[in-house]
Amino acid sequence: MPGRALFAAEGIGLLLAPGPALDVILDKLALAARCAGVVAVPRTELFGPLVDPAAWTYPVIVKPRTGSGSRGVMTIGSAAELAALERSSALIVQEFLPGEEYSIDVLADAGGRVIASVPRLRARVDSGVSVGGRTVKDDELSSFGRTVAEATGITYVANVQCKRDAAGRPALLEVNPRMPGTLGLTIASGVDMPRLALAALRGLPLPAAMDFRECAVVRFLDESIIDPADIANVGRDLSGSPS
Numbered sequence: 217m218p219g220r221a222l223f224a225a226e227g228i229g230l231l232l233a234p235g236p237a238l239d240v241i242l243d244k245l246a247l248a249a250r251c252a253g254v255v256a257v258p259r260t261e262l263f264g265p266l267v268d269p270a271a272w273t274y275p276v277i278v279k280p281r282t283g284s285g286s287r288g289v290m291t292i293g294s295a296a297e298l299a300a301l302e303r304s305s306a307l308i309v310q311e312f313l314p315g316e317e318y319s320i321d322v323l324a325d326a327g328g329r330v331i332a333s334v335p336r337l338r339a340r341v342d343s344g345v346s347v348g349g350r351t352v353k354d355d356e357l358s359s360f361g362r363t364v365a366e367a368t369g370i371t372y373v374a375n376v377q378c379k380r381d382a383a384g385r386p387a388l389l390e391v392n393p394r395m396p397g398t399l400g401l402t403i404a405s406g407v408d409m410p411r412l413a414l415a416a417l418r419g420l421p422l423p424a425a426m427d428f429r430e431c432a433v434v435r436f437l438d439e440s441i442i443d444p445a446d447i448a449n450v451g452r453d454l455s456g457s458p459s
Contacts, residue, residue, distance in 0.1 A: 229417045233393045237369035241391045244281050245308050247368070248388070254367045255360055256387040258311035264303050269295035277310045313387055315380025318352075320361030321402045322374050323409045323426075325416045330370075332409070332426040333361035334402045349398060350432035351405040360386045372413040373399070401433040 223230055233241065240246045248260040261267055263278060278301065279289040291312070292298045298309070316337060323332040335357035336349045361376045368391060375396040377389040395410065402409060405428040416422055 231372045231413050231417055233371050233374065234369055237371070238393060240368050241370075241374075241393050242282055244279070244390055247391060248308075248310075251364060251367050251388050255363050256381060256385045258313055258381065258387050258389075260308055260310045262305060263301070263307035263309045264305055267298075267303070267309055269298040272298065272309070273311075274298075275312045277312055278307055279310065281306055281308055311381075313379035313381050313389070315382075315384065317377070317379045317389075318357055318386065319349075319396060319398065320357060320364075320376040320378065321396060321399060321407075321409060322361045322365045322370060322376055323407065323412055324365055324371050324374075325422050326371055326419075328366065328369055328371055330362045330365050331412065331422050331424075332407045332428070333358040333365070334405060334407055334428050335361065336398060336401060348432075348434045349401065351401060351428060351430050353428075353430055357386055364388060364391060372416060373409045398433065401431065402428070404433075405429050405431050 220230060220232070220235070232238075240250050245260060245262055248257050251257050259272075262281075272295065274295065275291050275293050276298065277289060278292055278298070280287070290301075292301070292309075319336045319338055321332075321334045321336065322330060324330045335352050335354050337352050338349050357378075360378060364370075364376045365374065370391070370393065373395050375392040375394070377392070378386040379389055381387045399409060407426050407428050412422055412426075
């Protein structure tokens with residue numbers, strides 16, 4: 217019995233998109249093919265033996281068909297550099313997008329009806345994680361997120377990532393069918409997606425549409441310099457007993 221059915225047999229619902237939607241979303245090559253002609257999609261090809269390095273404009277991006285967090289992503293600066301890479305059906309080569317990057321948090325009900333689409337500018341990114349950004353009122357981006365959600369069959373909460381191309385249009389990068397790490401900013405902007413998604417899972421009615429306000433977030437690492445002799449006391453202070 218598939219994992220989803222095992223949960224269902226125990227009366228457990230999952231805040232998860234349907235299987236066919238996940239099959240598309242989690243394969244960046246399939247995602248590009250599904251959304252081509254629906255929204256702007258960067259030129260994308262399987263990095264196999266048929267790729268002609270001379271036919272591309274540089275730089276280009278080579279990245280895994282599956283995965284997240286910028287792991288395995290390479291920026292390739294020339295045809296010679298691309299030709300030197302080992303071809304693999306696990307990789308794609310993609311047009312480089314030079315513009316600003318956005319994450320669009322999307323909320324849909326259990327039937328895929330989109331309730332909210334909240335764009336966030338990824339102002340600062342570290343190792344694929346946004347450490348500084350803000351929600352933006354941009355009808356083009358909101359519509360982009362809605363359109364991708366409808367084309368892929370997203371339910372509940374997902375995150376649509378895009379960058380502006382050389383013409384300034386938002387173009388699709390990927391879709392993450394999960395709660396994004398910076399969802400707290402979307403909640404602060406007025407759309408409590410986890411709560412609303414849980415309501416949808418329980419069969420409760422959702423609003424027809426939701427608006428949001430612009431706000432910003434900054435993440436930072438706070439370092440404390442202490443005497444080595446005090447290290448043992450750090451765990452005691454946090455837990456009430458020695459660590």
